[in-house]
Amino acid sequence: MFAGRINEINTFEHGLHQTRNGSPTHFLITGERGIGKSSLLMLYKPLADGSIATEYGNMNFVTINTSISPRTNLNTFIKIIDKGLKRELGKIESVRSFLNETWSFVQRIKIMDSGIEKNSVAEEPDLIIDDLAYSLAETCNRITNPEKGEQAKDGIVFFIDEADAASPELHLGYFIKIVTEMLQQHNCTNVMFVIAGLPEVIGKLSDSHESSLRIFHHLKVKELLKEDRYYVIEQGMSEGNRVNQDLTTISDEAKSRISTLSEGYPHFIQQFAYSAFDINDDGEISEHDVLAGAFNEGGALDSIGRRYYASQYHEQIKSDEYRDVLAIMAESLSAWVKKSEIRQKFTGSDQTLTDALKALTNRKIILKNPSKLGEYRLQQRGFALWIKMFGNRDK
Numbered sequence: 001m002f003a004g005r006i007n008e009i010n011t012f013e014h015g016l017h018q019t020r021n022g023s024p025t026h027f028l029i030t031g032e033r034g035i036g037k038s039s040l041l042m043l044y045k046p047l048a049d050g051s052i053a054t055e056y057g058n059m060n061f062v063t064i065n066t067s068i069s070p071r072t073n074l075n076t077f078i079k080i081i082d083k084g085l086k087r088e089l090g091k092i093e094s095v096r097s098f099l100n101e102t103w104s105f106v107q108r109i110k111i112m113d114s115g116i117e118k119n120s121v122a123e124e125p126d127l128i129i130d131d132l133a134y135s136l137a138e139t140c141n142r143i144t145n146p147e148k149g150e151q152a153k154d155g156i157v158f159f160i161d162e163a164d165a166a167s168p169e170l171h172l173g174y175f176i177k178i179v180t181e182m183l184q185q186h187n188c189t190n191v192m193f194v195i196a197g198l199p200e201v202i203g204k205l206s207d208s209h210e211s212s213l214r215i216f217h218h219l220k221v222k223e224l225l226k227e228d229r230y231y232v233i234e235q236g237m238s239e240g241n242r243v244n245q246d247l248t249t250i251s252d253e254a255k256s257r258i259s260t261l262s263e264g265y266p267h268f269i270q271q272f273a274y275s276a277f278d279i280n281d282d283g284e285i286s287e288h289d290v291l292a293g294a295f296n297e298g299g300a301l302d303s304i305g306r307r308y309y310a311s312q313y314h315e316q317i318k319s320d321e322y323r324d325v326l327a328i329m330a331e332s333l334s335a336w337v338k339k340s341e342i343r344q345k346f347t348g349s350d351q352t353l354t355d356a357l358k359a360l361t362n363r364k365i366i367l368k369n370p371s372k373l374g375e376y377r378l379q380q381r382g383f384a385l386w387i388k389m390f391g392n393r394d395k
């Protein structure tokens, strides 16, 4: 059911081609919650490992997948890399013993982490990163220039998802910047990093190392185009009809409704379509089914809200007046709104409005325009959409 993303796929294929030929290309993929970042990575992986052909033929990269949580520190991260490489490459005896030797420093980290050596102090991140870069370069050179009986590889691609969750202790920006520079010094030119996360990840990377952003090609994942939305609906219908005994059809108006309500958010398309299918009882999904499925109690909006936005709206914001400010801002979706415009519609005091804007900015729910005084906008368009529609439903 994967739709669209032609440009993102072409750019990535080109990046693989470049990396295979010794000009490593790194990607930073950002986009709002549920827009399709992880799904894009799931498609990138087979392109990199050769299970799906690219425009430049079948690639043959070793791929390492990882996803970051707030608890991930440098040591866990390196252990994941070590484990991933051994899993992917360790099937051949000679490579396995090569890896064990080259990555022996990980053993040291494990011992330190387990506290067996009681007096050992945690190692400097610099030293660990240095060891890692060296081992990675050795590994990459070995697999691209294999010894007898070993299979050649194009290089290594790291997929790092949920990078917005990175804690400052992970030093992610610094890590990537130093590792890529050191790889170059060690003549290792076939390693690619692909990092995905919410737009906040940009700030996290540059906080960790100012110029770390410069190494990336930045791909912003956007809403699906109209024809892609239709494609998702139609694929879903034919898959449904393949597995169900009773056939279901869908009217053009219903498709169009799902498409516009979703605003191109793939998870919204799925949810609106699912709820319409659920409510339909005559074999044809009509516009009415879509609307009832979307706005009814327990319908699409409720489900989406519960999954993605409810905690932001109810738990992180304690005051009803702050929520009023958000509702006013949500009318403009995620476009910049002047404080004076909000004030016109806001029924609370000036002070409350000022406090609300400050608190919401601090919690990164809204953004303050850095280049224009007194302008704010909702951080996520999807969240704005949800607030807007959720409010409408209550009315």
Ligand SMILES: Nc1ncnc2c1ncn2[C@@H]1O[C@H](COP(=O)(O)OP(=O)(O)OP(=O)(O)O)[C@@H](O)[C@H]1O
Residues within 6 Å of the ligand: 001, 002, 003, 004, 005, 031, 032, 033, 034, 035, 036, 037, 038, 039, 040, 198, 232, 266, 267, 270
């Ligand atoms: N291009 C696409 N075509 C069809 N469906 C898609 C596409 N992209 C994503 N989806 C669907 O939308 C849903 C959300 O996608 P996904 O989990 O990839 O988003 P995400 O950006 O990684 O979200 P999060 O920020 O929560 O990690 C998934 O169920 C996925 O199957």
Ligand SMILES: [Mg+2]
Residues within 6 Å of the ligand: 037, 038, 039, 161, 162
């Ligand atoms: Mg994701």
